[in-house]
Amino acid sequence: MNPSSRRKASEPATRPAAVKAGKCPICGKPQDMGYRPFCSKRCSDIDLGRWLGSRYAVPGEPISTRTEGDDEQ
Numbered sequence: 001m002n003p004s005s006r007r008k009a010s011e012p013a014t015r016p017a018a019v020k021a022g023k024c025p026i027c028g029k030p031q032d033m034g035y036r037p038f039c040s041k042r043c044s045d046i047d048l049g050r051w052l053g054s055r056y057a058v059p060g061e062p063i064s065t066r067t068e069g070d071d072e073q
C-alpha cells in the first residue's frame, strides 16, 4: 500500500480567507463573532432599525410581507 495516496484533510482548500475578516458596516470596527457582520449588538440593532425604518419610509408601497395567521381559510 502506498500511504502517500491518501490525502490528508490538512490540504489547503480554495477558501476566501481574505474576505473572511470584515468590518462592521455600521461603525467600521472589526466584526464580532457573535454579532457578525456587526461588531456588537448595538450596531446590529442600529442596522435592524434602519431596515425597519426604510420599510415604513416608503409611502404608498403595498406591504406584501407574510403575516402570521395567513393560513386561515
Ligand SMILES: [Zn+2]
Pocket (backbone or CB within 6 Å): 024, 025, 026, 027, 028, 029, 038, 039, 040, 043
Ligand atoms: Zn459596529
